[in-house]
Amino acid sequence: MECIINLESLGTETRKKPVFYASHDLVVYKEGRHIELANCAGEVLAQVPCPPNARQYEYLDLDDALVFIFGGKDLILFDKSGEAPLSYRIETDRWGKVITKLYPSHHKNAVVFGTKVQDRVQFINFNFVNQERISQSTSWKVNGIDDVVVKNGTLYSILDSSFLVSCRIETCETLWTRFEYSLIKPKIIPYNRGLLYTCQNVLKFSRGETSDLTKIPMIQISNLIGVQDDHLFLTSNQSKNICAYNLKDKKLIWEIVGQSPILETLLVKGQKLYDIDLVLLARMKDDLSILNLTEGRSSHYFKLPGAYRMRQTADHVLVHKYNQHTDMIPGIRK
Numbered sequence: 001m002e003c004i005i006n007l008e009s010l011g012t013e014t015r016k017k018p019v020f021y022a023s024h025d026l027v028v029y030k031e032g033r034h035i036e037l038a039n040c041a042g043e044v045l046a047q048v049p050c051p052p053n054a055r056q057y058e059y060l061d062l063d064d065a066l067v068f069i070f071g072g073k074d075l076i077l078f079d080k081s082g083e084a085p086l087s088y089r090i091e092t093d094r095w096g097k098v099i100t101k102l103y104p105s106h107h108k109n110a111v112v113f114g115t116k117v118q119d120r121v122q123f124i125n126f127n128f129v130n131q132e133r134i135s136q137s138t139s140w141k142v143n144g145i146d147d148v149v150v151k152n153g154t155l156y157s158i159l160d161s162s163f164l165v166s167c168r169i170e171t172c173e174t175l176w177t178r179f180e181y182s183l184i185k186p187k188i189i190p191y192n193r194g195l196l197y198t199c200q201n202v203l204k205f206s207r208g209e210t211s212d213l214t215k216i217p218m219i220q221i222s223n224l225i226g227v228q229d230d231h232l233f234l235t236s237n238q239s240k241n242i243c244a245y246n247l248k249d250k251k252l253i254w255e256i257v258g259q260s261p262i263l264e265t266l267l268v269k270g271q272k273l274y275d276i277d278l279v280l281l282a283r284m285k286d287d288l289s290i291l292n293l294t295e296g297r298s299s300h301y302f303k304l305p306g307a308y309r310m311r312q313t314a315d316h317v318l319v320h321k322y323n324q325h326t327d328m329i330p331g332i333r334k
Contacts, residue, residue, distance in 0.1 A: 001061065001314040003331040005279065007272040010290070010300055012319075012327045019326035021059060021066060023314035024333045026080060028066065029326075030054060037066075037078045037085070045082030051089075060102035060111050061314060067111055067128055072097040075128060088131065092117075095124060095133065100157075103150045106170045107134050112155065114145045121145055123155060123172050137172035140165075147186035156195055158184050164195065166208065176208030187224050189232075191247070196232065198224055203232075203245075216245055216252060226267045228278055233293055235262055242282065244296060254296035260284040266310050268317065270299065271332060281317065283310055288319070 001023070020035070021028040028037050030050055037046040051074035059068045068076040069090070077086035090098065096115030103112040109129040114121060120141050125134040146158040154175065155167045164178040182199040189196040194207040201220040205212045225233040230248040235241060239261045244253040262282045270279035270292065277294035283304065290300040306321045315331035 002269065003312050003315050003317060004269045004271050004276060005290075005317070005329055006332050007270040007279070007290075007292075007299055010329070012302070012329050015326045015328065016324075017326065018054060018320070018324055019318055019328065020054075020057060020068065021061070021313045022316040022318060022328055022330075024316075024330070026066075026314075028068070028078065035068075035076065037082065039082075046078055046085045048076055048085050048087045051076075055320070058098070058101045058113075059313070060104065062104070067102060069098050069102065069113070072099060077128060086129070091131075095126070096122070100145050100148050103148070103155065103169065105134070106153070110134055112150075112169055112172075114148060114157070116144065119143075121159065123157075123167060125170070125172055135170070135172045137165075137167050138174050146184070147188050149188055149190060151190040154190075156188055156190060158186060158188060158197070161185075164188070164197070164206065166195075178206055178208060178211070180204075185223055189224050189227050191227050191232075196224060196227070198234075203234075214250065216243075219243060219245075219252065219255075225265050225280065228293075231293075233267075233280065235265075239263075242280065242291060244293065256291060256296065256298065258282075258284075258289075260287065264310055266312060266317065267293075268312060268331070281310060283307060283319075 018030040034047050035050045036044050038044045051070040053071035057070045064080055066078045073090045073092050096117035098113045099116050100114035105112050105125050110127045112125050114123050120139045122139040123137040142160040146161050148157045153169050155169045157165045161183045162180050166175040185198050197204055198221045203214040219236050222235040222239040232245045232247050234243050240258040243255045264283040266281040268279050270277055277292050280291045280293050282289045286305045288302040288304040292299045307319050309320045311318050317329040319327040
């Protein structure tokens with residue numbers, strides 16, 4: 001679901017509890033020793049015991065359900081209608097501990113995720129109702145999975161900051177692999193039937209066997225952020241600055257200079273009057289800056305002490321804090 005925040009009347013709501021998912025219709029949160037699903041009127045629709053290590057979680061929003069995995073091993077399935085939820089512990093000895101986000105599968109009642117068993121990682125297409133493996137990728141002997149992105153039925157990933165892998169998400173069949181001698185920094189971005197990534201502060205593009213290198217004059221790339229309409233957005237100068245680069249014309253469009261390293265970014269959309277623009281939420285140590293990427297300028301600024309992660313859930317943005325509170329930025333109700 002698309003999230004469009006109101007740039008004319010931007011406000012936040014603080015909940016003094018961990019909120020795991022929020023939309024204008026439903027909210028999932030921790031209440032005491034339980035995790036509850038409630039509607040916008042505050043009526044509790046479903047409840048399950050809260051697993052340990054609830055701070056570490058990933059989720060996937062399906063059409064009629066919400067799938068959560070807490071601590072890499074405890075799965076909770078909430079039906080959005082409030083029917084009896086499903087809760088169980090994944091067989092980590094068999095499937096491994098989940099170490100990535102959750103991605104949609106072409107199969108019914110299934111998700112795709114990366115797991116780790118001892119010193120090996122792999123991707124699994126997993127039926128969360130029957131608790132069965134539908135398919136599994138090759139297993140690689142590496143320390144971990146650094147980044148994953150899915151587009152048009154293909155999964156791309158970075159292993160051990162040096163190994164690029166492309167898999168067919170339906171079957172987990174490996175399409176191609178590529179090794180880089182230099183460290184690959186997250187994030188990777190699918191573009192023009194290939195993959196954009198950065199090594200040694202320069203931009204690279206690969207379709208598997210070969211790669212092209214692009215040096216942007218006077219810019220040392222820190223991390224990639226995203227692409228829209230041939231415009232690549234990235235950070236530079238030790239993640240303090242944000243730049244826009246035209247991939248087609250190979251020209252730097254603009255650069256916003258910052259003072260503090262950016263720890264986390266999130267791309268959403270923002271509306272002002274009748275205009276809808278691409279917006280970046282950039283989290284520094286104790287601050288949140290909202291930038292209009294269409295216009296190349298800063299839009300809003302907030303103090304944000306104690307935050308450790310941002311995420312978009314449906315039409316809301318959640319900011320998780322160490323004190324167990326959650327700041328919510330609601331999107332515009334459609």
